[in-house]
Amino acid sequence: MTFDKRKIVLIAAVSLATLASVVAIVPPRPDGAGASRGLFAARSPETPKPAPASLASSNANDVRSAEAADTVATAGTKAVEAVETNAVAPAVAESAAQQNRALKDGLSWTFGGKPQRGWAIYVPLVQRLVGTEDDAASAGFAASIARWQKRVGLTASGVLDEATLMRMISTWQARRRKGSTYPRPDELLTVPATEFWDSSRADDLRQVERQTYAAYKRMLAAAVADSSVQLASRNGELAASEKYLKIISAFRSREYQDRLRKLEPNAGRGALAVNSPHFTGRALDLYVGGEPTITKDSNRALQTQTRAYRWLVRKAERFGFCPYFYEPWHWEYCAQ
Numbered sequence: 001m002t003f004d005k006r007k008i009v010l011i012a013a014v015s016l017a018t019l020a021s022v023v024a025i026v027p028p029r030p031d032g033a034g035a036s037r038g039l040f041a042a043r044s045p046e047t048p049k050p051a052p053a054s055l056a057s058s059n060a061n062d063v064r065s066a067e068a069a070d071t072v073a074t075a076g077t078k079a080v081e082a083v084e085t086n087a088v089a090p091a092v093a094e095s096a097a098q099q100n101r102a103l104k105d106g107l108s109w110t111f112g113g114k115p116q117r118g119w120a121i122y123v124p125l126v127q128r129l130v131g132t133e134d135d136a137a138s139a140g141f142a143a144s145i146a147r148w149q150k151r152v153g154l155t156a157s158g159v160l161d162e163a164t165l166m167r168m169i170s171t172w173q174a175r176r177r178k179g180s181t182y183p184r185p186d187e188l189l190t191v192p193a194t195e196f197w198d199s200s201r202a203d204d205l206r207q208v209e210r211q212t213y214a215a216y217k218r219m220l221a222a223a224v225a226d227s228s229v230q231l232a233s234r235n236g237e238l239a240a241s242e243k244y245l246k247i248i249s250a251f252r253s254r255e256y257q258d259r260l261r262k263l264e265p266n267a268g269r270g271a272l273a274v275n276s277p278h279f280t281g282r283a284l285d286l287y288v289g290g291e292p293t294i295t296k297d298s299n300r301a302l303q304t305q306t307r308a309y310r311w312l313v314r315k316a317e318r319f320g321f322c323p324y325f326y327e328p329w330h331w332e333y334c335a336q
């Protein structure tokens with residue numbers, strides 16, 4: 001063998017070895033980072049992904065893939081449905097339903113450093129997310145939970161346990177507005193007092209970002225036109241006497257928020273927020289029943305039963321609004 005031939009053989013051998021090692025390294029990355037995983041999840045939502053070892057749902061990639069998978073879910077293609085029909089066996093769904101019955105009011109979890117109990121308050125949002133109207137204690141609901149779990153890479157148990165709830169919360173949270181850009185004065189307009197829940201609210205506290213207000217008006221017209229919401233109306237507009245879906249609060253300046261914090265040290269988390277989405281003028285607190293903006297469980301449980309709230313959960317998204325899961329009254333204009 002000449003020197004040249006030996007050199008070529010050596011180079012070929014090294015190249016093969018390199019290729020083999022690359023092949024060995026690359027494939028086992030089911031949890032591959034970045035957009036590729038999101039795309040993969042979007043195309044093949046039925047592909048099981050390993051369940052996160054811990055509550056890794058705060059991981060941005062997880063959130064993106066859950067988001068992508070959920071978009072596919074909403075599209076509801078026949079192929080996806082066919083694959084998912086058997087996400088969980090009927091007997092498993094029945095036993096999961098029994099566990100859900102207990103967890104609905106009993107699951108212990110934490111949010112914002114505060115202990116929480118159960119997930120009954122979030123049932124309308126959960127039903128919307130997993131695409132079912134079945135009762136939370138039913139086998140049908142458990143089967144829908146299992147399909148969603150499978151889609152986002154969790155174990156398809158059908159049980160709405162803490163890991164599943166945390167994943168749902170990160171999915172909801174990922175849809176919210178990012179940042180809190182302060183609007184220019186010309187981006188805000190002052191809404192007539194009659195459109196506010198408290199019609200005596202001062203002018204400077206009735207400002208809303210223009211696009212958000214236009215979207216709100218379109219949404220309101222649709223709600224008024226939908227007889228199932230049973231809103232009192234006059235000439236296609238919300239009647240002056242109607243309280244539901246009126247604006248409680250919209251744009252809040254930093255100065256106002258500071259003042260609120262000093263005046264009401266015991267006010268809710270929203271009022272105390274140092275970096276509130278209300279700074280953008282694109283967050284609206286809408287009246288959905290009960291005490292307008294009190295986070296007490298009993299109040300939120302009441303609010304999430306109202307026709308107005310349930311309508312928002314089903315329809316607000318198509319007008320560009322996304323919910324803040326924890327506060328039934330708080331909706332953000334998320335369309336860019």
Ligand SMILES: [Zn+2]
Pocket residue numbers: 270278283284285329330331
């Ligand atoms: Zn709010």
